[in-house]
Amino acid sequence: MKIYLSAFVCFIFSCMLSRVEISIATDTLTISGPLTINETLISRGGKFHLGFFSPGISNNYYLGIWYAIAPAKVVWVANRENPLNDASGGLSIGDDGNLVILDKSGQSVWKSSNMTYINGGSVAQILDSGNVELRDETGTLVWQSFDHPSHAMIPGMKLGWNSKTGLHLNLTSWKSSDDPSPGEYTYGIDTKVQAELVIWKGSSTFYRSGPWNKISFGEVYVPNSLLFNMSVKLDAEDAYYEYNMLGTTTFLIATISDDGVFQLLLKNDVADWVMAFVMPQVSCSNYMRCGPNSVCIEEDSPYCSCMTGYIPKNPKEWHDQVWSGGCIGQSQLSCSTLDNYEEHSDLKLPAFSLFFVNTSMSLEECRAECINNCTCKAYASSYLLWDEGGCFLWFEDLVDVMKLEFSINHLFIRVPILDSISASAPGYSKNRWRIPVIVVMNIASTFLLLVVIFLIWTRKYQRKGGAYSSKKGDEKNLELSSYDIVTIERATQSFSDMNKIGEGGFGPVYKGKLSCGEEIAVKRLSETSCQGVNEFKNEVMLITKLQHRNLVRLLGCCIHDEEKMLIYEYMANGSLDSYIFDGSKHTKSGLLEWKRRFAIIGGIARGLLYIHHDSRLRIIHRDLKASNVLLDTEMNPKISDFGMARAFREEQLAIKTKRVAGTFGYMSPEYAIDGVYSMKSDVFSFGVLVLEIVSGTRNSQFHHPDHDFNLLGHAWKLLMEGRALQLIDPLMEDSFSISEVLRCIQIGLLCVQQRPEDRPTMSSVLLMLDNDSAVLQQPNCPGFFTERSFNQNEATCTMLEGR
Incomplete structure (x- = not known):
């Protein structure tokens, strides 16, 4: 990511801290010395304060930690959801050893933990790192503010996931500059598939960086400098990153703003706070800026382009620069080894939905895995992700793809052979020599297929006495009724949207009513459906031989030109x-x-x-x-x-x-x-x-x-x-x-x-x-029990013991 050193208009926390303060010449809090609203603790080196502040025009009081330098920056807030509404109350150590904020009536509005530590001998201390530590009478650390971040992180604080503590450390924005209560934006590391930096707006993804590749988080490349560095740890037990300062004269704070922008700010003794970098950085960084199956290129005008083999889903909207609908396939993907795979080394990897990862596959094995699955739309391999290699496969729409200035990933996007013949995108030239051979092979095979079909049809026509008897013979083999297209169109009101009751991977389903009054469900196979003639015949032949009260009954079929339809009994309550x-x-x-x-x-x-x-x-x-x-x-x-x-x-x-x-x-x-x-x-x-x-x-x-x-x-x-x-x-x-x-x-x-x-x-x-009395065995480890990854050569499972 580019480094920006433009002036930053910071939050005016000096207004927040304008109330009268009495600095206590100590960095610790004991059971005998509560902290009142107008008092602060100061870390030993004078770098951080712990005390109460009232933001902006608010009359509420919050316990916080802030940099002692001016203009002050609040880096942590305790009672975000339960402020004190007047200058009474304060912070103390309760009888159970926890830090507790009490209001004027002595009621607790915030507590460091629900656990009981000791019999009143604990001590809290603010350190020069900005961390508040709570230790019991033996000196054992029992709680620290670094494990409970609010809206900001500072050097030494980790963001991510720890398997031992079970803590997921994220940042949550303020509602506004006057209201520290949790806002709608959250920032952290998402480890569900591969570790990447993510900003969520509520429960929806607002921004994603792309996966960590041992050099950068996708598009987020933060080079180490003379002032600070960023260290990342990703293994079976931990997934986190942190900032470390290389000197003592520079201060750093990273925050998530109330409008969803992550900002890294730096300051020294003489200059004001300046912005080192932000994310999202550019327009293309916004999640799904151009919709599915497209690429966002910041330097281009317009930003959005469909991938090779795809066309705008709504051409008019696309022309009007409304790109949210994205692009759809121009031709049907096949399982053919003749399909082209367009290589890109400058793209952010697509979002991880309906996704497969294997950490030991070679690039050739990854390609073969994609070729053999007709739903595979792309694959990628990056040797820096895992020491043994690595394979990603995508099976749904490719979303949130943008061109990067810096990338080590190699993404291979599947392009049907008919589309790749006319393509001129990067990577196509490498396979140009294959096109004449492929075209000749296709023409020859098509001609041969037509000859075979003609001979078979001729023999069947002669045996059955004409085309009409051949059709009747097919119907007899199918052992079910054949409906004409006119009957189906009348029953479904010409496939009206009002009659549409669902849509699966093979096409839409419509409710219909025959002239006799019987209700039916018509499964109309899409022209772009993966289910071709073989699957259609397969379903017809199988279901006609199956009769059971817990199986949907097939009433018949309809074949009209290129259209194929299955007629089922209508199920009034739809799908489970x-x-x-x-x-x-x-x-x-x-x-x-x-x-x-x-x-x-x-x-x-x-x-x-x-x-x-x-x-x-x-x-x-x-x-x-x-x-x-x-x-x-x-x-x-x-x-x-x-x-x-x-x-x-x-x-x-x-x-x-x-x-x-x-x-x-x-x-x-x-x-x-x-x-x-x-x-x-x-x-x-x-x-x-x-x-x-x-x-x-x-x-x-x-x-x-x-x-x-x-x-x-x-x-x-x-x-x-x-x-x-x-x-x-x-x-x-x-x-x-x-x-x-x-x-x-x-x-x-x-x-x-x-x-x-x-x-x-x-x-x-x-x-x-x-059988209520049946004795059931204890189950072993489930297959695919984790969302993060699976390895086809090895699957390990740690047995959990009941408590």
Whole structure:
């Protein structure tokens, strides 16, 4: 990041400290010497003060720490949410050994900790580092202000995460220059995937730097100077950074402002505070400045450009420089090895959503992994991230990408071969020699395919007596009704938006009503859908052979020109995810009391048992998730969407595929990493679904302030510590049976164990669900139990012991 030395108009904290102060010639506070409103403690070297201040025109009083130099800078505030409203009260050490702020009536408005330390022998001291330490009578440190930052950090203070203490140290802005209470902006290190600096506005990302690469945090490059340096530690136990001063005549403070700007300020004995750097620094730094699948280039006019192979989603808005809609693919991504991968060495890596990381893959292995997955949109490798190498894969829209002046990352963006032929972007020239060969191969293969199709069609026409009899033969093979396009258009009011009831990865779904009065659901496969003719036929052939009360019934299909549609029975209550993830007691989530959730879990289990063991075909679903479970008028669950399903022979135990397709968060480790799927893959997905139903939380979106486990790891941690009931969705209140809930949590965790052979079969699952007296084993470590990363060659898990 560039260094800025322009003058900084600082907060006028001198106004805050204009009240009469009495400096106490000491840096310590004991039980016998409380600190009143008008008194301050001074660190031994005179660098910092601890006392009360009243900001701006406010009449409230806050306990704070500030630089003693003028103009003063407050660096820490204790009672941000509970100020004293007059000059009475003060700071003292309570009977339990904690620091405590008391109002005029003797009531506590702030306390350093909820723990009891000693019998009144503790001592608090403000140090020349700006840290306030509280030690017990033995001299042991029991609390310090550095572990509880407010809006600013100073040298020696760490921001980040510590596994031993469980502390996440972030900065939170003031509401305004007159109000130190917590504002809407938070700054810190996000360690959920790869460590990067993030500013949040509420719960939404406002800014992200890009991942740490041992030189910089993405676009944030702060060179060490003669005045200070920045040290970063990222390992299994810690993820933090701090500033260290190299001299004694310069002061430093880093703050998050009330408008969401992070500022690093410097000052010496003679000059005023000046700004060393800020973030966001430029317009392109703002999160998703140009929308998805685009690149923001600050030097260009306009800023935003679509990536190669993408076009503006809304051309008119794009022309009017409204870029929030971003760009969409010009052509459908394929699994072809002929697709081009455009290399960029000057871009910030995209945001980490639907993302895969492997810390030991080579660049060639990373490329192969992306090629073999038709949903992979980009990959990257940076040898500085991990000593062994490293691979990133992105499976959704590429967002928050900007051009950098300094970067060591190499990002490879997938471009369909038809788009790469006409491309002229950087990186394309390297593959220009392939184009003539590819074009010739495509023409030759297309011609050969047409010849084969013509010969096959001719023979079928001769055998069946014409085109009409051939079509009738196909319908007979499908064993279901064929609807014409006119009937479907009438039923759905020409696919009116008013009739649209959902949209999945394969296209929109519409509600319809036939002339006989029967309600139907029409799944209209998108032209850009990954589900082609093979998947369409696969779903038709499989579902027509499956009949079970917990499976959605397929009524027929409609093929018109290039359009393919599936006609299902209509499910009045929609998908399960709209209920369990709704999050409001007064809407859908409030309708799912525990009795209903438990019945839904049982119904899903019976549906899976049927397709695994009892149907005419042995079926692996491969995409079981909350959105693929539909609810009828009686709230009975029915499994839907068999486009990814596969049939097994009786003797087969597992199958390996080069094309991994499914939904991350529900996919088992052996399938996501190695492409191996079996019935135990569906069991894993079922376990995830059970834990989601119990908790009302998505596995892929779960975040806990005290650790980096996902929902699976969090549930396992709670069970091992004897606190499993804390997982329960609060919306269920006390409507649940404790024994049933605990049994479901344990069953869910048995289903998501790392090793497939450790997971139960669905017949065992149903036995455990239906039998109150069944003895359940303790689950081993779950697969993908942490959000941060996974390694396909090695997975370690530390066993937790119950307390």
